[in-house]
Amino acid sequence: MEELIHEKIELAKTLPSKYYLDEEIFRDIKNKISLMWHFSAHENQLSQNNIVPIKHSTKLMNEPIILTRDEVIKSLSNVCTHRGMIINTESTKSNVLKCKYHGRTYDLKGCMKNMPKFDNVVDFPDESDNLKCFSTIRWKGLLFTSLRKTSTPRWIEFLEDRMGWLNIESFVHDIEYYKSYKINANWALYVDNYLEGFHIPYVHSDLNEVLSYDDYETEIFEDGVLQIGIAKENEDSFDLPEISKDYGKKIAAYYFWIFPGLMLNFYPWGLSVNIVVPTSVDKTEIIYQRYIADPSLIGEGAGGDLDKVEREDQEIVEAVQIGISSSSYDRGRYSPTMERGVHHFHRILTNI
Ligand code: FES
Ligand SMILES: [Fe+2]
Structure with missing residues (x-):
C-alpha cells in the first residue's frame, strides 16, 4: 500500500489539511x-523540594502527575485514591503527601499510610489504595515520564551521543520564568514551523542577523530531529570540547525536537524547554521553561530575544491555520534540502 507521506521526499506530498482540521483525527492522535514519553522536569526542581507537581501533565497526558524524591525520583499519580481529589498543587518539602479533602496520607513512594475514620473498613488498605506509579527515566538531570511501562526510548542515545559532553545536570531551574503562549492553530502546524529553518530570513529578521543561513544543518533520528544553527562571525557560540562531534564548528544553538511536541533548545546560556500542548483541533498552548548554565549570557545570540521569535512564529502559524482551512488548499510539496525535518515529522505522525 502506498504510504500517505512518501518515503522519498522528492516524491512526497505534505500532510493533508484534514490532519490540522478534523476533530476526530485530532482526538485519536491526542x-x-x-x-x-513526556518531559516532566529537571532534577534541579527537586533540589529544594521533594514533592513537585507537574503542571503540564494533565493537559498533555490527561493525568495529574507529581514527582517525589525519596532515594530515587518517582512519577506518581497526583489523584487521591479515596474520592479523587488532587493532592498537591504546589511544590513542597515534606515526607508525606496529605490530601486536603479528608486527610489521607501517603509516603513519598505513594504507599497509603493513614486514613481517618476508616477503622472498620474491610480489606483496607490494599494495593489499590496506594498511588499509581508511572515509568520515569533520567538523562543528564532531565526527567521523563510515561504512563505505559515501556523501554527507554531510542532518542536518548542520540541526545547522549551529541550532547553527552555538556554538564546539563548542573543547570539551574529559573523559577521566575514560566511562559505560556496560547495560539489559534493546530499543534502540528506549530511543530511543522519549528522543524525548518527555511523561514528564518523571511520571518525572523533579528535571528537572521546572528545565524548563518546557508550553514544551517538538519539531522534526522528516531522520533526526532536536530537542527543546528551556525553563528555568524562575532556572534555567541558554544565553546565545544574536543570530545564533541561538532568540535571546530561555531554553533549558536542546538534545536532538538522529540515527537510529539518536546523542544530542547540548547544555547550557550543554557536550555530552553518548550512543550507543545495540543488543546483542541485549532488551539495550542506552548509552555516555556528554562534552565541556566551561565546567567551572564542570557539575552545574547540565537537564544537572545526568544519572545520576539515566538511571536513571529505564532503570527505565521495562525495565518497558516486559516490558509489550510480554505477549499483551495489540501497538500503541498517539500523542499528536499530545507524541509527534511517536516517530512520526517509527517511520516511519524501518519504511522503512529
Ligand atoms: S479525597 Fe482524598 S482523603 Fe478524601
Ligand atoms: Fe521560526
Whole structure:
C-alpha cells in the first residue's frame, strides 16, 4: 500500500489539511501521544523540594502527575485514591503527601499510610489504595515520564551521543520564568514551523542577523530531529570540547525536537524547554521553561530575544491555520534540502 507521506521526499506530498482540521483525527492522535514519553522536569526542581507537581501533565497526558524524591525520583499519580481529589498543587518539602479533602496520607513512594475514620473498613488498605506509579527515566538531570511501562526510548542515545559532553545536570531551574503562549492553530502546524529553518530570513529578521543561513544543518533520528544553527562571525557560540562531534564548528544553538511536541533548545546560556500542548483541533498552548548554565549570557545570540521569535512564529502559524482551512488548499510539496525535518515529522505522525 502506498504510504500517505512518501518515503522519498522528492516524491512526497505534505500532510493533508484534514490532519490540522478534523476533530476526530485530532482526538485519536491526542489519545495516542498521551501515552508516550513526556518531559516532566529537571532534577534541579527537586533540589529544594521533594514533592513537585507537574503542571503540564494533565493537559498533555490527561493525568495529574507529581514527582517525589525519596532515594530515587518517582512519577506518581497526583489523584487521591479515596474520592479523587488532587493532592498537591504546589511544590513542597515534606515526607508525606496529605490530601486536603479528608486527610489521607501517603509516603513519598505513594504507599497509603493513614486514613481517618476508616477503622472498620474491610480489606483496607490494599494495593489499590496506594498511588499509581508511572515509568520515569533520567538523562543528564532531565526527567521523563510515561504512563505505559515501556523501554527507554531510542532518542536518548542520540541526545547522549551529541550532547553527552555538556554538564546539563548542573543547570539551574529559573523559577521566575514560566511562559505560556496560547495560539489559534493546530499543534502540528506549530511543530511543522519549528522543524525548518527555511523561514528564518523571511520571518525572523533579528535571528537572521546572528545565524548563518546557508550553514544551517538538519539531522534526522528516531522520533526526532536536530537542527543546528551556525553563528555568524562575532556572534555567541558554544565553546565545544574536543570530545564533541561538532568540535571546530561555531554553533549558536542546538534545536532538538522529540515527537510529539518536546523542544530542547540548547544555547550557550543554557536550555530552553518548550512543550507543545495540543488543546483542541485549532488551539495550542506552548509552555516555556528554562534552565541556566551561565546567567551572564542570557539575552545574547540565537537564544537572545526568544519572545520576539515566538511571536513571529505564532503570527505565521495562525495565518497558516486559516490558509489550510480554505477549499483551495489540501497538500503541498517539500523542499528536499530545507524541509527534511517536516517530512520526517509527517511520516511519524501518519504511522503512529
Ligand atoms: S479525597 Fe482524598 S482523603 Fe478524601
Ligand atoms: Fe521560526
